[in-house]
């Protein structure tokens with residue numbers, strides 16, 4: 220289990236991570252997701268022991284491994300955690316087997332024990348036939364597997380991944396997602412995985428922490444985040460396609476939701492919005508932006524004055540650039556947020 224208590228990290232006057240607290244249950248696969256610059260890598264570097272927190276503590280399985288208030292951190296090699304980066308950082312002068320063997324050698328394991336373990340992890344990663352090759356003789360995807368094999372070889376209790384798939388092509392990335400989950404299950408380690416790709420987060424995670432400007436916006440399972448987003452930021456960040464947010468004063472005059480003095484923003488799911496054939500007092504007129512097929516349905520997006528609306532609906536629609544699209548909102552929003560983006 221990983222316990223993070225009131226963790227902060229400051230660089231000069233800039234606070235990259237702000238008072239983050241969360242608990243990652245043993246054996247779970249936690250994804251840290253958020254836009255560029257939100258503090259994901261800084262969080263992971265603190266978990267890895269590469270960065271000392273300014274405030275707060277990190278515990279691995281009940282043992283404190285970093286203490287910002289005490290200004291100390293246990294060094295990376297001694298915290299029972301393995302780390303894989305976006306760049307594979309394999310040692311170019313060592314074979315694949317040599318790379319995987321290295322951390323075991325450093326740990327002082329015997330020759331036979333090491334050879335058995337190297338064979339075992341190369342098998343687990345499906346690269347048993349590459350043991351004698353050098354890193355420059357294998358593909359990027361294979362190099363990433365070697366980096367993962369090297370990480371899990373010493374059996375760390377915690378696995379840390381920093382955007383490990385972002386250098387791979389789209390198809391390989393999708394394949395590697397399930398591969399990584401298989402490896403995670405095989406090791407029964409607690410994993411923390413950083414990505415800016417919400418689809419990756421939502422498909423891989425048992426737990427997701429959405430980070431925004433150094434703070435945790437929400438921590439929960441992927442389905443909780445989609446069903447009950449706690450902020451407008453989360454509502455528009457997760458989901459495929461993400462939910463729509465409409466300012467209360469943009470609700471058309473003829474729509475029942477216009478009654479009562481609503482303020483803030485209302486959330487509508489794309490599948491709850493329909494597209495009507497012509498203008499009406501209850502519909503919103505938007506400029507057609509794009510249409511694409513989605514699981515046998517049509518996903519239609521319109522934009523106007525900064526508002527972007529996406530509907531996922533049935534029907535045979537033909538739109539071209541310059542057309543108007545008329546969106547009809549459902550009678551009730553799926554959620555409401557105040558002007559600060561908090562759920563109400």
Ligand SMILES: Nc1ncnc2c1ncn2[C@@H]1O[C@H](COP(=O)(O)OP(=O)(O)OP(=O)(O)O)[C@@H](O)[C@H]1O
Nearest residue numbers: 230233235253254255256257258259260261262415
């Ligand atoms: N060593 C540093 N010195 C000063 N500022 C830093 C340092 N490291 C990170 N930052 C700043 O802290 C913020 C968070 O950076 P971090 O790398 O953690 O973001 P991220 O969410 O991982 O972004 P990305 O997805 O783009 O990699 C950024 O604004 C960054 O410029």
